[in-house]
Amino acid sequence: MPARIPPLAITAYTATCAAARGLDALADALRERRGGLKENDLAEHPLACFIGRVAGLEETRLPAGFAHHDARNNRLAWLGLNQDGFLDTARALRDRYGADRVALVLGTSTSSIGETETAYRHLDADGHFPPEQRRDVHQPHSLGMFVQDVLGLDGPCLSIATACSSSAKVFASAERLLRAGIVDAAVVGGVDTLCGSVLYGFNSLALVAPQACRPFDAARCGLSLGEAAGFAILERRDSTNSHMHKSAPVLAGYGEASDAHHMSAPHPQGLGAQLAIEDALARAGIGPADVEYINLHGTATPQNDAVEAALIARLFPAATLASSTKGWTGHTLGAAGIVEAAITLLALERGFVPGTLNLETPDPVCGPQVIIDNRERAVDIALSNSFGFGGNNCCLVFARAQAA
């Protein structure tokens, strides 16, 4: 088991998804149980299903100096950076620590592949990219390049792409950079957008529900795809700005593990997920009984939810609350980790636990942990689970400052 890590202060965070732009709107949507899933109305991808679409991206324009990064994914990144004052806070890190002392670690699974799809729909008569598409956006690191440009950072900069665990794993990479003293702060986050690849790809695997997804319901029949952007700032708690750091919630631990089982199906006993959870608890120096809330991966596919529910029932006491918030957001893939980290942090900071939207009749495999309704209650320590294709599992531990 890994050694305990010093907790890191999360001095800022934000999230934008189909249900809300920014933290206040997201907290309201969660409390009022207003989800963002609607019938698919993307004209270029007419698949009959529900999606979690962020309104207005078609009209969003990047500022003039950054126009060469234009792609739906980078537009959503820009929209996300402009919520909760995050852009100014992140830019101020450069002044406080120096551009070379701030890392940027972002997760994405789609990156700008949607823009590449667009280019393929508009090839010229000889089958070549049109001139306006001959840009640097057609690569996985498009997101990292754009945000690095916007924030003016010179420290280590990575795009992590491990499918649906991508923007959970960014916290682990950033923690290592901070613990080793390579940087003094890290901007982490993730952005994924709706595109043909994921809509028709998940459809080809028969994993897309015709209606809004119903996590952990006995009658669930698949996921609803969504899009989202989220960001957070991590700093050591002993850093200079100590007043702010002492009251900020913390990243207390993380765990990463592989299933070694199948490319697109979870391990039947959830062994990789279990290893990730146990690793995360050990790094945080806590046991299962200390965990008051778990934001589950809960995609609403028959297999994921069956495996995850059985695992939670096996590992945690009945008093631990657990829910999936994908009924609000859809499955935002490479952005799921950061969006659900933000929801988990809201639960800690605002003293309420979201239930599971669209869940009516829990699958009998669910233990007492899985809740339907929201609860108003203080939470000191919470987990967020993210599992991806390739059997890639990540679990994050967050805690209120007072509990760290």
Next chain:
Amino acid sequence: MSIDVIIEGIGVWSPALPGWHASQDVLTGRAEPVAAAGARPAASLLAPAERRRAPDSVLFALEVAQQAAAMAAREGSTLRGVFASDHGDLAINDYLCATLAQTPEQLSPTKFHNSVHNAPAGYWAIATGCMASTTALSAGDCTFAAGLFEAALLARSEDAPVLFAACDLPAAGPLADVVSCRTPFAVALVLSPRRERGGAALRVATHVDSAAMGQTRPSTLAPEPALLHAVYGDNPAARSLPLLVALARGDRQTLTLQAGPRLYLELEISPWLN
């Protein structure tokens, strides 16, 4: 701030560099690189049925990973994995985008799940029974350096050996208009936090040149031998060549790799000790 690790194992595969031991003469300039036409890595770790289904990105990454683990005499299942690629599998991206433009309902589910950037990491974990953490990353042209740094830091932070593999493949279809890579290249290293067996010490430090504005520094970045640079200069994973040449020569060397628009990795390589 520097990070010290031991390179215990090395793997390399390209049509002119079919394995670490077979490539010594080419890397040290004693022989010219000769590319075997149509050659593909064996990736014998994969079961035959899986090898047929696996995309090139997986075959290349698993081939070099397997070589490096064997040289380090470590079981793959005991290694944490860092898999780096600038572009991932461009042939699959070409297939996905072309199919979506024509007949989206006919998209292949296997091609779709193989399209994730962590497909090599996933196949590696399955083939070796590895339940340790694996990750997959991209950092544009600087992917090799960024991945090496991530892997070295992981080995030190976790106090455990790490497999690092980097692979990039030729552009396919219209993507060749925006991706310059024309030659496949894959490289892998097993990095250990301390000396337990044979290996070469590697010290990695970061350095920011705020005046660099994204320009490379040819004097320090030009790989040798020049012939290899001519063949592989378009492949981001082949940015590893100066390191591979230094390891093949067995000299004490320092060299610089670009790791970002203004970020550089300074590498200090010591001779191999058994």
